[in-house]
Amino acid sequence: MLELRNASLSYGDRSLWSGLDLEIQPGEFFAVLGPNGSGKTSFLKVLLGLQHLNTGSLKIAGKPARRGNRAIGYVPQQKGFDPQTPLRARDLVGLGVDGNRWGIRVRSAAYRQRVDDLLAQVGATDYANVPVGLLSGGEQQRLRIAQALATSPELLLCDEPLLSLDLQHQKAVSSLVAEQAHQRGTAVVFVTHEINPIIDHVDRVLYLAGGQFRVGSVDEVMTSEVLSELYGTAVDVFRSNGRIVVVGQPDATTHHHHTEEVSG
């Protein structure tokens, strides 16, 4: 589905990663973790064809990366909608639906059916006609996912989709994305600061830090040894009730964005 070979990316003399070889399979839930500034968003930009690699190659569904690739669905990092936003939930989802493919000449029956199906797929049918600005952060995030799924992408990219969500909504959105991967066969690349909300779902992680990276299962990557090596300083990883607690990262990143976001 996705194939990176000997990939490196740097800005000026700052290297974000180099020598990255990676294949992501259909149906895989793949997370990208790392502190602020480690290159998580840049990684998504590469996949979206918005950022060129300095070395190496990338293929998505067998073809070189390019902008506007319809095989990719993208859930951007976003704040909440303004309460005045004059869009209903179904209008937002409808923006993702490809008019040509569904023979829209606006508001055709096929278009309405497609929007209804997408709303049902993310469990948003009950608030289909509510203005998006009045919905909770978690409800808005479901709609963004529905919008990203509108073209039935083979690859779904999510940039910090859990930011500003409470625990219950984090779980619901994580499960929804996991279902898309594991039941529907979409490859998912999921950028997050926090492993715990997705720990039960994620297949593998890419951890970026200090210009280095590590790829593997949660058990392989989230260890004191690996993180200490990546950060270049002693980092302790503890397990508690199925959760992971990381202590001693030089850059305490986890809550950086939360104060800036509109809460759900």
Ligand SMILES: Nc1ncnc2c1ncn2[C@@H]1O[C@H](COP(=O)(O)OP(=O)(O)OP(=O)(O)O)[C@@H](O)[C@H]1O
């Ligand atoms: N176009 C660019 N030109 C130069 N430097 C850039 C560019 N884009 C990003 N950077 C730098 O590269 C680093 C990685 O940025 P990126 O946004 O990918 O990190 P991130 O892991 O997504 O961070 P965060 O968790 O804060 O969102 C940052 O130091 C950033 O300032």
